[in-house]
Amino acid sequence: MTEDGYNPYKMAQEQFDRIAEKLDLEESLRELLREPIREYHFNLPVKMDEGGTKVFKAFRVQHNDALGPCKGGIRFHPEETIDTVRALAMWMTWKTAVADLPLGGGKGGVICDPRELSDREQERICREYIKAINKNIGPLQDVPAPDVMTTAQHMLWMMDEYECIKGGQYPGVITGKPEGKGGSKGRTEATGYGVIYVLRELLDEIDRDFEEITASIQGFGNVAQHAAELFIEYGGTLVSVSCWDQEDKKAYCYYREDGVCIDELRSITDRYGSIDKKKAKERGYEQFPGDDWLKHEVDLLIPAALENAINEDNVDDIPSCVELIVSGANGPITPEADEILEDRDMIVVPDFLANSGGVTCSYFEQVQNNQNYYWPKDEVLEKLDNSMTKAFHEVWDMAQEKDVRMRDAAYMISINKVAEACKARGWI
Numbered sequence: 001m002t003e004d005g006y007n008p009y010k011m012a013q014e015q016f017d018r019i020a021e022k023l024d025l026e027e028s029l030r031e032l033l034r035e036p037i038r039e040y041h042f043n044l045p046v047k048m049d050e051g052g053t054k055v056f057k058a059f060r061v062q063h064n065d066a067l068g069p070c071k072g073g074i075r076f077h078p079e080e081t082i083d084t085v086r087a088l089a090m091w092m093t094w095k096t097a098v099a100d101l102p103l104g105g106g107k108g109g110v111i112c113d114p115r116e117l118s119d120r121e122q123e124r125i126c127r128e129y130i131k132a133i134n135k136n137i138g139p140l141q142d143v144p145a146p147d148v149m150t151t152a153q154h155m156l157w158m159m160d161e162y163e164c165i166k167g168g169q170y171p172g173v174i175t176g177k178p179e180g181k182g183g184s185k186g187r188t189e190a191t192g193y194g195v196i197y198v199l200r201e202l203l204d205e206i207d208r209d210f211e212e213i214t215a216s217i218q219g220f221g222n223v224a225q226h227a228a229e230l231f232i233e234y235g236g237t238l239v240s241v242s243c244w245d246q247e248d249k250k251a252y253c254y255y256r257e258d259g260v261c262i263d264e265l266r267s268i269t270d271r272y273g274s275i276d277k278k279k280a281k282e283r284g285y286e287q288f289p290g291d292d293w294l295k296h297e298v299d300l301l302i303p304a305a306l307e308n309a310i311n312e313d314n315v316d317d318i319p320s321c322v323e324l325i326v327s328g329a330n331g332p333i334t335p336e337a338d339e340i341l342e343d344r345d346m347i348v349v350p351d352f353l354a355n356s357g358g359v360t361c362s363y364f365e366q367v368q369n370n371q372n373y374y375w376p377k378d379e380v381l382e383k384l385d386n387s388m389t390k391a392f393h394e395v396w397d398m399a400q401e402k403d404v405r406m407r408d409a410a411y412m413i414s415i416n417k418v419a420e421a422c423k424a425r426g427w428i
């Protein structure tokens, strides 16, 4: 729980309870699905460059594996909590189900700030994490991937440690690896591109064109940059992006009325997705407080940073011209804010549908690892597009048919699928 009382796990459970009630799910299934099946807590002793050992707290949570091995990223974040990891693991279960993947839901986290650690220290954290969890993960058990502030390099160190311990080649133990080292082409772009494939289908359904859409994105990391890139390529105008500033310890957004230039911003952004504020100003971007990302007069908001971005306190700051929200981040909208957005007739594409491109491509990576045969990028992206398009239309059609919002439709599809798998296995 954060200082302001926000608890993502409580929020994930509330979202689940609401739909479980609508679906009239039996009590034992509710009990099973509203909590993780297993979780692991450990302390990682890590040798620091300056000498001495620092102990980092870390977690791995496996929410449900009825549909297949657990799947979900590992975050490095100074404010990571077990409840955040539990919520994210639960959302992964719904995400893999709605994307129709033969996978369950898991998530991991280490309480650390990679921005304050050397590469060697980060490598040691990765290796200690795998030493602690290696018995409980694996291609057929639980397969981690990158998330906030973890990259392909972190995944490679983790895979290497796993292979050292197990004494063999196990590329399928982890996804999001670098290309040429077991990684899939297109994995870096997959989550952000997936957000925009889903947006494209939505615009088509509501008879709108990219050319008439202006947008503001929260975040400028992996998901945000690739969503921004494809949004602009499809003809949209992105007027603002925001990011965390490590020097000032607060967020800013960078605004340009006639549209931001992605290549220009990327060239002044560090590997953690922080834009150099002095250089942004020199290039003519207006700088606003980070919270202003949702106050701009645009048609579309894409939260692509962290959870709790749109909540009860700031939802009324969203101007009336905003019609659409497509979530790139996990858990960016609280249930209270969701209710208010629904009353305003806003179309919200839920996170676990819109950002399922990452896990879908991770699944493709596993398939390629198993085949030891790697697909060209065009083929990966075409498969990803087909899969996201199919998932979107299933949810859209269900929402129309049942006259419910898209989040509820997505939850109904995924909870039903997981519940059926639990029953079919004889668990319930």
Ligand code: NAD
Pocket: 146, 147, 148, 149, 150, 191, 218, 219, 220, 221, 222, 223, 224, 242, 243, 244, 245, 251, 252, 272, 273, 274, 290, 304, 305, 306, 307, 328, 329, 330, 331, 355, 356, 358, 359
């Ligand atoms: P990242 O670490 O690459 O980028 C995070 C970005 O958020 C950075 O630009 C950072 O500066 C910014 N940020 C942090 N705090 C902020 C704040 N208060 N205001 C504005 N910006 C802020 O992370 P990512 O991989 O792009 O993940 C972003 C979100 O998408 C997370 O919720 C993550 O769980 C989710 N997600 C990621 C993937 C993936 O494949 N990477 C897949 C599915 C979902």
